Amino acid sequence: MELSTDQFSRLAQQIYMRLGLQFEDKKIYFLQKRVEKRMEALGYNDPSEYVFLLCYADPTGAEMQALANLITTNETYMFREYEQLEAFGNCCLPEVLSTKQTRGEQRLRIWSAGCSSGEEPYTLAMILQEVFPQSQYWDCEIVGTDIDENVLAQGARARYWWRSVRDVPSEYLDKYLIKDGDSYVVHPRTRAMVRFAHLNLHDRIAMRAMRNFDFIFCRNVLIYFDDRSRKAAVDHFYNALNRGGYVFLGHSESVGRISNAFRLKRMEQHLVYAKE
Numbered sequence: 001m002e003l004s005t006d007q008f009s010r011l012a013q014q015i016y017m018r019l020g021l022q023f024e025d026k027k028i029y030f031l032q033k034r035v036e037k038r039m040e041a042l043g044y045n046d047p048s049e050y051v052f053l054l055c056y057a058d059p060t061g062a063e064m065q066a067l068a069n070l071i072t073t074n075e076t077y078m079f080r081e082y083e084q085l086e087a088f089g090n091c092c093l094p095e096v097l098s099t100k101q102t103r104g105e106q107r108l109r110i111w112s113a114g115c116s117s118g119e120e121p122y123t124l125a126m127i128l129q130e131v132f133p134q135s136q137y138w139d140c141e142i143v144g145t146d147i148d149e150n151v152l153a154q155g156a157r158a159r160y161w162w163r164s165v166r167d168v169p170s171e172y173l174d175k176y177l178i179k180d181g182d183s184y185v186v187h188p189r190t191r192a193m194v195r196f197a198h199l200n201l202h203d204r205i206a207m208r209a210m211r212n213f214d215f216i217f218c219r220n221v222l223i224y225f226d227d228r229s230r231k232a233a234v235d236h237f238y239n240a241l242n243r244g245g246y247v248f249l250g251h252s253e254s255v256g257r258i259s260n261a262f263r264l265k266r267m268e269q270h271l272v273y274a275k276e
């Protein structure tokens with residue numbers, strides 16, 4: 001099966017409109033392979049049938065979801081981009097917790113947007129427990145969201161291989177992960193702090209429902225978006241954050257380039273973005 005240039009650009013446009021993900025011309029082979037899988041599952045022989053289905057005959061979005069499960073890049077591991085996590089654990093988190101304590105509040109909410117198979121939200125849950133042992137008496141919730149249903153199911157299973165845990169500092173490994181044969185299972189207490197939900201960052205209505213977070217992590221996700229959808233997502237993050245909250249994007253993604261609503265703050269040697 002071969003996609004024509006026209007078929008590729010119609011599919012890429014549909015994907016961009018509905019998921020915010022950009023597929024440049026050089027990705028034609030990548031997309032073709034994924035479309036081939038979908039065509040096989042549907043019993044189609046002609047790619048034009050598939051283009052028609054995705055573009056005009058997918059009212060519930062079921063086919064776009066099935067394709068989304070195949071085209072997302074899910075690379076992740078625990079304690080990824082450790083220095084940024086240090087800024088979170090050593091500076092931002094204690095600051096937010098102390099403000100809450102002064103106000104008599106005992107609720108903390110963290111959103112890992114584009115959480116893939118759960119390594120990031122579980123990492124945040126581990127750091128929270130380590131930095132703030134009293135968190136067990138608070139109402140703490142970490143919400144991991146992603147568009148890919150397969151990775152969300154993996155996150156809910158909370159079972160990982162060495163590849164996912166290879167960068168976990170040894171003191172965390174012993175405390176928060178239980179070795180079970182060749183795999184590692186997240187400790188039940190840590191697991192209970194994390195909830196997974198399906199969410200498309202490009203879905204304006206679903207995004208508007210996300211509210212009252214103290215921290216938002218959206219790392220290594222917006223690199224797959226273009227400037228326009230990136231800005232829309234960051235604007236939603238601003239509204240979803242409580243005053244005094246922080247947003248963390250990946251190393252190669254700068255909030256400042258996308259939005260000037262946040263205040264850039266230096267925390268030790270790190271730059272972080274706050275909502276004041």
Ligand SMILES: C[S@@+](CC[C@H](N)C(=O)[O-])C[C@H]1O[C@@H](n2cnc3c(N)ncnc32)[C@H](O)[C@@H]1O
Nearest residue numbers: 072074075076114116146147148200201219220
């Ligand atoms: C490379 S992973 C990043 C995982 C984790 N944040 C990290 O830094 O290790 C990117 C994730 O973003 C998700 N993603 C891509 N487009 C999305 C969208 N429109 N809505 C929600 N999630 C999306 C993918 O499914 C994938 O799991």
